[in-house]
Amino acid sequence: MEQKDIWLESLITATPQEGRELAIKMSRKSIAAIQTDPEVRKSLRSDYATDTKQLIASANVIAIDFQTIAMANNYWRD
């Protein structure tokens, strides 16, 4: 039986803002896929949350993931 956490069933969202939230989630999940220990991730959080260089780099990742989601949703035009 499938036990794996299914967190990305679709790229389709109701609104652009929900698309943005999905992009943030996707970016976080990428980091979790590399650093698999949630305790370590928690301890690392202070490293980047007050480092503007890393906040900007995170926004770059979110922008790329959001572009993909926006394409999938035909930019919520229709």
Place this chain on the structure above:
Amino acid sequence: MEQKDIWLESLITATPQEGRELAIKMSRKSIAAIQTDPEVRKSLRSDYATDTKQLIASANVIAIDFQTIAMANNYWRD
């Protein structure tokens, strides 16, 4: 009842320049989603506003978000 701040209802803007302004807003909102404390964000502002490396990195994020918005608006061609 929905209390959440709705800040991204649409990617459609009247002009390219408004699209650019939306891209800047989106980039800022990404950072706010990670560093949720407005006081901390305010205190961090001086870290990047006079650091050209970070200003350039911010412009990179804006360029990606603007590309998505430009696609959504069919490049304001019609």
Place this chain on the structure above:
Amino acid sequence: MEQKDIWLESLITATPQEGRELAIKMSRKSIAAIQTDPEVRKSLRSDYATDTKQLIASANVIAIDFQTIAMANNYWRD
């Protein structure tokens, strides 16, 4: 009455080279949107104009903005 500086009325340019010039302008305007003080921007100029790392990072931003402009102009094919 509208007093705001309108600097981006259209993504359409006559030639690819003018598109390139618009991309450079867009990148500069992104930085100006974050660091709004022109005197500070002027004083920062020497920080990046002789730092190849930052020159390359600037070229990265220009490349992304130019791609958007090229798409808008259908690559100046027709």
Place this chain on the structure above:
Amino acid sequence: MEQKDIWLESLITATPQEGRELAIKMSRKSIAAIQTDPEVRKSLRSDYATDTKQLIASANVIAIDFQTIAMANNYWRD
């Protein structure tokens, strides 16, 4: 006879989440193509798994590779 490891037969996946997993695999394979010694790669793992700057940079790579995979799958829309 073909002895080479065939790890990328198709960009098509059943679900977005499998697409995400393929993107992570592709990013890893890129690094393996440059640093070909698996023992060295293993020893390097601690360098980036606890360095948030590098985790964010890795997420940037995954976001780009995922965008390509999402395009290939027509965003799993049909």
Place this chain on the structure above:
Amino acid sequence: MEQKDIWLESLITATPQEGRELAIKMSRKSIAAIQTDPEVRKSLRSDYATDTKQLIASANVIAIDFQTIAMANNYWRD
């Protein structure tokens, strides 16, 4: 009379390799647009030509500019 150096008349090239060469030229021209003094650029050359971090960052710019050129040429498919 027009005295300005016209270096980008078209994104169309005969072959992918010529497209690659144009991408390299475009990246160089971006840097020249910011650091306008050719003597300074020449003196800076040694800063990045032996710094692998900067060589990789340059390759990133070339990859983006080449993608735009490849799109313009319909990937040299027809």
Place this chain on the structure above:
Amino acid sequence: MEQKDIWLESLITATPQEGRELAIKMSRKSIAAIQTDPEVRKSLRSDYATDTKQLIASANVIAIDFQTIAMANNYWRD
């Protein structure tokens, strides 16, 4: 007579994995176009092959070049 090394005749490859190999080659050729001395490039190799930051940055370049190749091949769908 044409003596120049022709290394990029087409973006078309038989399989996605061959496309990936072409992306790696393209990234390497970009670096070779800037640092033209093969002996210097060889001596620089140890600088990045054990530096995870640079390995990740290289994977970013490969991801962009691969996206272009995947587009050219219509994602190997047909």
